Ligand SMILES: Nc1ncnc2c1ncn2[C@@H]1O[C@H](COP(=O)(O)OP(=O)(O)OP(=O)(O)O)[C@@H](O)[C@H]1O
């Protein structure tokens with residue numbers, strides 16, 4: 001397949017995975033975005049300019065995660081590799097449990113989709129499958145692609161092998177607050193401290209809470225507190241994110257639906273708009289005098305990744321999702 005454009009722009013949301021009991025399955029898209037421009041270059045050069053999160057840290061060559069994902073997507077659809085000039089304006093913090101790596105991978109694949117002559121060859125299902133091959137699990141990639149909340153799973157059923165996701169419409173009263181610490185934690189380290197097996201009673205509790213959480217997210221936000229209980233991963237990880245786990249416990253003691261965001265160490269707080277005042281008062285008290293945390297209330301992203309071809313200096317073609 002040939003390229004159909006030489007300049008595209010992509011916007012991809014931050015995501016919060018797990019949401020408590022939905023380990024490796026549930027995710028939520030947040031309205032905080034990395035924005036990328038990708039230009040195909042006639043020569044084989046790779047130039048990467050980064051502003052914001054990751055500037056001066058991520059590699060500026062073929063090892064850059066967006067470049068790797070983009071190249072994998074071009075290869076998947078049989079499009080030619082090309083030189084690339086990548087301009088990244090990043091607002092998703094790295095290594096904090098807000099899906100920065102999934103966002104980079106999804107953005108790279110979405111850029112490839114917008115660059116190739118037949119974008120339909122990289123439909124959302126193909127983007128999810130390829131992103132999951134990079135990430136190892138689909139729970140951040142799914143909301144980054146579809147927006148809203150998602151349930152993602154990896155099927156082993158014959159003929160349906162691989163990653164799948166369904167999108168949920170989040171109840172409009174639900175708000176997300178993220179408390180982002182200055183410290184980082186690599187997902188690989190947080191996964192390394194998980195046990196091989198868990199007690200049956202804990203697994204049973206999580207199954208019930210995850211099911212309840214689907215209802216709480218979409219229809220009954222009054223159940224968010226109980227629905228975000230988890231016994232499968234957060235406490236096991238407490239030793240590698242002590243301050244985050246302490247904050248989750250303190251917030252929950254005050255009746256707030258706090259969880260570790262993804263593999264941490266960010267803390268996610270879900271709640272109803274009507275409970276915002278109470279949440280803010282608790283946060284003020286708990287975080288008073290601490291310079292460890294930055295708090296945001298980003299809003300829920302409903303669209304997922306967006307890309308568009310850039311034509312001339314200002315004109316844009318139809319956006320491609
Ligand atoms: N926009 C980006 N551009 C290039 N590389 C990135 C980008 N975002 C993340 N990465 C790479 O991914 C690493 C972070 O991935 P990691 O999975 O540890 O954390 P996370 O994705 O932020 O958190 P989580 O998966 O728990 O939500 C960074 O250190 C960097 O190497």
Ligand SMILES: N[C@@H](CCO)C(=O)O
Pocket residue numbers: 017018023024025137139140187190191233262263
């Ligand atoms: N479900 C994943 C999310 C981080 O990518 C975890 O908690 O390890």
